[in-house]
Amino acid sequence: MDERRREIWIRPLLTWAALCVLLAATCALAYVPMGRANLAVSLAIAAAKAGLVGVVFMRLFENNPLNRLAAAAGPIWIFVMFLLLFSDYATR
Amino acid sequence: MSDVAHPAAPDHPATPGSAVPPDYLHDGHTLRSWLFTTDHKRIAILFALSITLFFFIGAIAISVVRLELVTPAGDLVSDDTYNKMFTLHGIVMVWFFLIPSIPATFGNFLLPLMIGAKDLAFPRINVLSWYLYVAGALLTVVTIIAGGVDTGWTFYVPYSTMFSNTAVLTAAMGVFVNGFSSVLTGVNFIATTHVLRAPGMTWFRLPLFVWAMYATSLVMVLATPVLAMTLLLIVVERWFDLPVFDASRGGDPLLFQHLFWFYSHPAVYIMVLPAMGVASELIACFARRRLFGYSFMVYALVAIAVIGFFVWGHHMFVSGQSPYANVVFSFLSFMVAVPSAIKVFNWTATLYRGSIGFDAPMLYAFGFLGLFTIGGLTGLFLATVPIDIHVTDTYFVVAHFHYIMVGGTVSAFFGALHFWWPKITGRLYPETLARIAAVLMFFGFNLTFFPQFVMGYLGMPRRYHVYPPEFQIYHVLSTSGAALLGVAYVMPLFYLIWSFRWGARAGANPWRAKGLEWQAPSPPPRDNFLTPPVVGEPYDYHPPEGPTAAEEQVA
Known part of the structure; x- marks a missing residue:
């Protein structure tokens, strides 16, 4: 209990x-x-x-790898967004 | 040519008191039983009715625009009204029709049926998704009542944040709230596909429509929050004067475009991936062929969904974005054409040696195939920086995206509507009228939008209500096509309503199709299947190495 x-x-x-x-x-x-x-x-x-x-x-340390992959998708997509954003901002 | 597709006796003679459960249409007759339902099929119907209403609101708005453009002078409505009309058309058609069109209606209805499940993983979240759609839609109605909004569907800053004195906030909040509906639908579809597949329904036995829903859901879940945040930043700047996008106070207006297109280019794939799923089902069924290159079709769907996130900068070639970024985004945009081309070639190869039936759904699928290809190829023109610079903000762009979104997605939507109508309603529609509507839609569409390619290339800018007289012939052709298109859209409304009441009864499988949904009665009961569905290989329309359907007929 x-x-x-x-x-x-x-x-x-x-x-x-x-x-x-x-x-x-x-x-x-x-x-x-x-x-x-x-x-x-x-x-x-x-x-x-x-x-x-x-x-x-989200209990990511206790869950199966698929859930961790799903949770990782957010940061990965943000990384992609920043990477391509800086292809513009860093080269103006 | 028979007037009905494949007439059959009713397979579901449910009567009160019988052991057979009532179908979902008769499982409760009160308004409450519909508004508080958690049945994925009823929620699909609620979405279908809602998006149909908004489709006609968007259509009325663009009718005013097209009528105004019949003459070069601005003689029907004022420039302000004109701006509000094309904005209303864009906002309504993109967010309240196209985005939810196939996923929220056919996806909701079919996904559990196609994988052998009783419902979606989260039925209550499913109905919440519809309520959020309605809330967003009501805010859009409030926008109309408040006098409309004139920013264009893209809400570009600094116009939307600093200069427009129209109802930007309610419009943006309407789209913001509606975004949550998309996310909830996406989460539900992903979870359902992962956990509720029937025994034997492995990932590579899933129908392409389910794969398309899955890929679409990934885009919905990953992209929509960025749009929500971007629209919220507009609200913050207008309401609280926080200069996020105001260049004079350290903000950056181009940041808005980056964030907006980070969502809105993948949103094109939210619209077209489901259409690709529909086309795959229709072409395999009516060609009586296994889908050519099934696994590559799956990889292509996922590749389009992923690469679609990397190409947004091609909307910004003339915005002041750096030339280096232009080259990067141009290259990435060309990359997305590869999986798209794989799909077009595989659909075409599926037809090879097929026994092709020219029923209405297949006519719509053919329309989708041709129009999507033209839309896709002109997309390559626009991914090429020098050509894009020439045709930016002209009718060439308008024609291009309408070939994808209307020629592609709406054709597939109507194809799906006719194909699964017997499953949804238990009735057959009048085939001859349906074929006439399909052909009329194809001709009406091309008459509306092909002249726009020409006038755009010649320099006719978009969003102008007064224009030089040399473009009048193209506008007159375009408006004539729009009238034909209007007839083609309204025809199904009448004969499908007729069919719902008086159409011949459909059997469980009037098309002799192979998906699990056809093993359920038409219309299905609350829990979909009377007996557990038998899972086989996908698109098992002929033996792998055996003779084709055409060869069998000859034999």
Whole structure:
């Protein structure tokens, strides 16, 4: 029963709390003048949020390879988008 | 020429109190039983009715445009109204007809039947998908009531963010909400294909239509979120003055075009991949031949879906995009022609030594084959940078994409409608009238759009309601074709309604087709199959090494 309670309540609630903290960090750090590092920090926090969702809610470490492949499709497609976007932006 | 295809006795004599379950059309008669259904077949019908309504809204809008263009002067409507009409036509036809057309109707109806399943993997998500479509459609109706929107269906910035004083926000939000409907349908189809295939239905026994739905779903799931985000950025810029695309404040208007076409070029494949799936089913059935090169047809579908993501920059050759990027996107655009050509050649090879029946669905399939080929070949013209520079924003482009989207997808849609009509309704349609409509649609389409290739090449720009008199002859021809096309679209509406009430009863398999859906009664009951379907090799229309159907007839 404890295991079930941990699965249904504690783990998601802790993850939600962590996501809220990261969200607050995003907002707060936006007002801290760090120059070009602002963008990098924001993206790193966003990546951490996505990682949490992937590991906890999508259970990617416990699932079969097909599900992990499906989850990987998003980042792969974003990579393709950025790669071809920069074929324009980097060569203007 | 008989007036019905293959008349047969009813195979599903369900009566109240009998042990045979009622078919899905008679499984509840209340409005509630339809609006809260989770049956994939009923949801398909709900989608079919909704997209038909929007098809006619889009058609009315373009009728005004075509009538205006009969004379060179702007004498029917104002320039503002003209802009709103072609915008409404584009938004409605792309997002509220073409994108959901085959997947949400025939995909919903047929996917579970074709793989031997009782329903889709997530029936409630399926009906939610229809409600989201309706919500998006209502926002579009609000847009019309609010006076319309004049940005063109592409919502290009900075016009849409800084200058247009029309109902951009409701239009963009309508498309945004509708995008979630696409994603839910895509997720459902992917999950269903993975987990609900009947025993024996291996991946390489799947009908090409199912493969097409699968490839389409991948595009829906991976591309649509980018459109949603892009439209949201327009809303953010208009509402909150956040200068994402405003060049004067550090934004980049070309970023909008990149993001928009990252979705909207693959969206062309959301429209045409399902049509390719339909064509594969029709051509194999009416040629009585196994589909030539089945495995290559599968690989070609997946290749088109994937490579389709890499080519969006060919919409931006004259936008200020770097010449290097132009070359990259031009090369990648040529690459997507390879799998497309594989499909066209394989359909043609399937016909070889076939016993071809010229029933209405096959006429539509032939129309698809010819028109898609012309659309595809002119796509190669547009992938060539110097030619694209010459014809950008002319009627050449308009003709090209209508050959793909209307000549290709709408022909296949009508082919599918006639082919599976007996399965959907349990009735046969009047064959002679259907053949007349199919031929009329082919001629009407070419009369409408072929002159647009010529006038576009000669320099007639798109989206102008006043034009030089030397282009009038082409516009008059085009408008005449549109009238013919209108008749060809309305004809099925009447004879199919007639057939639904008075048409001869169809058996389970009036076309003697081979897919699992034909093992279910017509129309199917709630759970589709009365007995477990027997899975065999796909398109088993003649023995692999045996004589052809034509040879058998001669023997």
